[in-house]
Amino acid sequence: MGSIKNLKKYQMFWPITALLLVLLFNFFFTPGFFKLEIKDGHLFGSLIDIINRGSPLMLLSIGLTLVIATGGTDISVGSTIAISAAVVASLVGGEMVFVDGMQEYVTLVPMPLAIIATLIIAILLGMWNGTLIAKLGIQPIIATMILMVAGRGIAQLITKGQIITIYYKPYFYFGGGYLLGLPFAIFIVGLVLLIIMLLVNKTALGLFVQSAGCNSSASKYAGIKVDRIKLIVYTLSGLCAGIAGILISSNIKSADANNAGLFIELDAILAVALGGNNMSGGKFSIPASIVGALVIQSITTTIYSIGVPPEITLVVKATVVIVICLLQSSEFRSMLSSLLQKKRGDQVENQTLSN
Amino acid sequence: MKNDNIVLTMRGICKYFPGVNALENIDFTLRKGEIHALMGENGAGKSTLIKVLTGVEKLNRGEIALCGKKILPKSTKDAQDIGISTVYQEVNLCSNLSVAENMFIGREPMKAGGIWWTEMNRRAAAALKRLNVDIDVTKTLDTYSVAIQQMVAIARAVDVDAKVLILDEPTSSLDENEANKLFETMVQLRNEGMGIIFVTHFLDQVYAVCDRITVLRNGELVGEYEIKDLPKVQLVAKMIGKDFDELNASFKNMSSVAHENDGEVLLEAKKLGKKGTIEPYDVVVYKGEVLGLAGLLGSGRTEMAKLLFGADHPDTGELHMEGNKRNITTPLDAIKHGIAYCPENRKSDGIIPDLSIRENIILALQSKRGWMKYIKRSEQEKIADVYIKLLSIKTPSPEKMVKELSGGNQQKVILARWLLTQPKLLILDEPTRGIDIGTKTEIQKLVVDFAKEGMSVIFISSELDEMIRTCSRMVVLRDRVKIAELRDQELETNVVMNTIAGGN
Numbered sequence: 118m119g120s121i122k123n124l125k126k127y128q129m130f131w132p133i134t135a136l137l138l139v140l141l142f143n144f145f146f147t148p149g150f151f152k153l154e155i156k157d158g159h160l161f162g163s164l165i166d167i168i169n170r171g172s173p174l175m176l177l178s179i180g181l182t183l184v185i186a187t188g189g190t191d192i193s194v195g196s197t198i199a200i201s202a203a204v205v206a207s208l209v210g211g212e213m214v215f216v217d218g219m220q221e222y223v224t225l226v227p228m229p230l231a232i233i234a235t236l237i238i239a240i241l242l243g244m245w246n247g248t249l250i251a252k253l254g255i256q257p258i259i260a261t262m263i264l265m266v267a268g269r270g271i272a273q274l275i276t277k278g279q280i281i282t283i284y285y286k287p288y289f290y291f292g293g294g295y296l297l298g299l300p301f302a303i304f305i306v307g308l309v310l311l312i313i314m315l316l317v318n319k320t321a322l323g324l325f326v327q328s329a330g331c332n333s334s335a336s337k338y339a340g341i342k343v344d345r346i347k348l349i350v351y352t353l354s355g356l357c358a359g360i361a362g363i364l365i366s367s368n369i370k371s372a373d374a375n376n377a378g379l380f381i382e383l384d385a386i387l388a389v390a391l392g393g394n395n396m397s398g399g400k401f402s403i404p405a406s407i408v409g410a411l412v413i414q415s416i417t418t419t420i421y422s423i424g425v426p427p428e429i430t431l432v433v434k435a436t437v438v439i440v441i442c443l444l445q446s447s448e449f450r451s452m453l454s455s456l457l458q459k460k461r462g463d464q465v466e467n468q469t470l471s472n
Numbered sequence: 473m474k475n476d477n478i479v480l481t482m483r484g485i486c487k488y489f490p491g492v493n494a495l496e497n498i499d500f501t502l503r504k505g506e507i508h509a510l511m512g513e514n515g516a517g518k519s520t521l522i523k524v525l526t527g528v529e530k531l532n533r534g535e536i537a538l539c540g541k542k543i544l545p546k547s548t549k550d551a552q553d554i555g556i557s558t559v560y561q562e563v564n565l566c567s568n569l570s571v572a573e574n575m576f577i578g579r580e581p582m583k584a585g586g587i588w589w590t591e592m593n594r595r596a597a598a599a600l601k602r603l604n605v606d607i608d609v610t611k612t613l614d615t616y617s618v619a620i621q622q623m624v625a626i627a628r629a630v631d632v633d634a635k636v637l638i639l640d641e642p643t644s645s646l647d648e649n650e651a652n653k654l655f656e657t658m659v660q661l662r663n664e665g666m667g668i669i670f671v672t673h674f675l676d677q678v679y680a681v682c683d684r685i686t687v688l689r690n691g692e693l694v695g696e697y698e699i700k701d702l703p704k705v706q707l708v709a710k711m712i713g714k715d716f717d718e719l720n721a722s723f724k725n726m727s728s729v730a731h732e733n734d735g736e737v738l739l740e741a742k743k744l745g746k747k748g749t750i751e752p753y754d755v756v757v758y759k760g761e762v763l764g765l766a767g768l769l770g771s772g773r774t775e776m777a778k779l780l781f782g783a784d785h786p787d788t789g790e791l792h793m794e795g796n797k798r799n800i801t802t803p804l805d806a807i808k809h810g811i812a813y814c815p816e817n818r819k820s821d822g823i824i825p826d827l828s829i830r831e832n833i834i835l836a837l838q839s840k841r842g843w844m845k846y847i848k849r850s851e852q853e854k855i856a857d858v859y860i861k862l863l864s865i866k867t868p869s870p871e872k873m874v875k876e877l878s879g880g881n882q883q884k885v886i887l888a889r890w891l892l893t894q895p896k897l898l899i900l901d902e903p904t905r906g907i908d909i910g911t912k913t914e915i916q917k918l919v920v921d922f923a924k925e926g927m928s929v930i931f932i933s934s935e936l937d938e939m940i941r942t943c944s945r946m947v948v949l950r951d952r953v954k955i956a957e958l959r960d961q962e963l964e965t966n967v968v969m970n971t972i973a974g975g976n
Contacts, residue, residue, distance in 0.1 A: 319846060320843050320844055320846045321838045321839075321841075321842075321843040321844075321845075321846045321847075322843050324827075324831060324835070324838065324846075325838075325839070325843055327824075327826070327827060327831075328824045328827060328831075328835060331824045331825060331826045331827060332820070332823070332824045332825060334820055334821050335815075335820065335821050335822055335823060335824055336824065336835075337783070337803060338781075338783060338803055338813060338815050338821050338822070339803070339824075339835045339836045339839055339889065340802075340803045340804040340806075340807045340835075340836055340839035340840060341804075341835070341839045342802070342804060342839075399826045400826055400827075
């Protein structure tokens, strides 16, 4: 009992419990959920699917964790995805070209160049947010709302209002390819996670982010350049969204300015919250947010695989999320336990009375 | 017969907030036709007392009686209905409504199911006329100056048939002429028999209009005095918290600061100033001395320190350190040049509550080194252990969150944070506020020790005896102007108090 109590202190405890609960549900109600198959040397199965589909969300939750740790928020990541998808698609997309009846893969510019250009644009978008918030003092939700609204318009301008289809086959590897039997997207997420974790834990960035989020005024007196820290985290968030945009456009082989990453910012914020991170800033855990993202993706996949009618999927998802949030709320838990204790107390009282 | 004269009595008022006794057994009496000043430093309990009286806060114990009848206001509206009106520091009227509308909002005279405009305007004009204000009441409020707006607020407060009028720092946004106009009005209302409670920080204004003074300190009643019995210096003494006579009798300088400054200058500020914050000042800090900044709250002590630390940007003057001109525009610049600053407000500007003691201690050193050169965890732990021992911080572990420590230990953590940067100049702004007496003396002793080791210290405190004990030289400020420098035998309580109060 004591060891469970100790476990509960860790931030990871509740997100992992939530994930296990969702998986447990599937164990009983979704036949074949845990089955892993090897086809053509690739692993297949619902679990792999969850990680693969959840890659963009995990990337976003990495960036957003840092943003939220400074006490801000970034609701423009969905639009950043749309813009970066539009940019990369228009640079590598191009036309289908046949030479001697064989399809030739041509790009407008070489693919590495296109990807670098896209990431630079994503970084610039993040810096735009960061500048509005850190230098001009606009409230984060409003500042990023500007890009959230305008971003889809910019993406439409880039795609000229069309859905750009990508024909260049090597590009599909990012979102659909396999390495060592696993989806390549997982490796991208792993690499980004590794780099950011190194940045956070091996430099003082993590300490400064927590300090700025916890008490920005005191941090300034201690010599921390809080506005620079904010600029950095919003830039990182933009970069993560840019990478997510590349994964998504590669996976669906097109760029849809209207629908790419639509409402994903809400899922990403939810992932950070499910990870047990405080929305008002301060202490944070990126791995916990990743688990949060996996919980959301598991719910989505579960809903599809048990065949919930499409018109009520959102309601089901909402209900599950509410239950998980209630479980995480310590107030609700103490309310519940005091209620249970009261009941037990009543029973004891009844027993003594009957005796 | 005596009772006829009394409008309001408050007896044994107690108000507790979690962890703080905001008011402890306060008595207050207001007579008919008097202006009664409520004085005290910040946190003395003035505003809490006003809040209890006007129903904003509920009192825990005590009795309030208005004209002999026991009352217990539950809201400001409640208080207003029984005759207690308040005018706050900020004019809280609607600037886009007309003067008359502002005065009668919520109690408009009605006629035939609509507002009776002519009557309302007539009554508004009449009420203002009574205060010698002759303006067009149909114009919107924002067409008039703040002073007139203040008058409108008072006229509104008086018009609701008030017996008690509370003016909570009404002059802080007024210039001298406007303030004088307000005083005329106050005197007139007094002569009409109203009881007025006047809350202000400005000593001169108290002596200009008030009849009686009640002084509070740390939530306790110091006493009630007739204005003619209480010279300004004594008022300051009562506010700061030392009985003047007792101090005057004999308070030998206990300080053992061997201060023979060999003339080596560490820092020199030349005409450093910022408009609206602090008038340009010259200050020299010698190596190994403890320089005190004395003055009442709001006199510019903190503002002076903030300019030196780069937390505020001066718009005039320059700063020299060890003979070289330095351009310090951010706290980080200051830290790199060897200046450290313990801010006045420990909770909002000092501690990072959710971080551990270890992390709080290394924070300033880390920002001095830059984010790339992260101090190794093992080294951090070593540093934390050393300083926990050195300053005897009471904690079971360096990993404990700072918010779980007591105030005194939190202050020591901040002190450790700055000592770690090995500053040449340590600025301490109210380092002992809200700290138990034992830790207080500990910190005072540390300050003197630092100076002996060659560190220069600027010491700011509202407690005069503490200043006199620790400082070897003192700069006195009043109303955001540096007015004097005291040294050697001038460092005596009554001299300092006289200087702070600005003569009698």
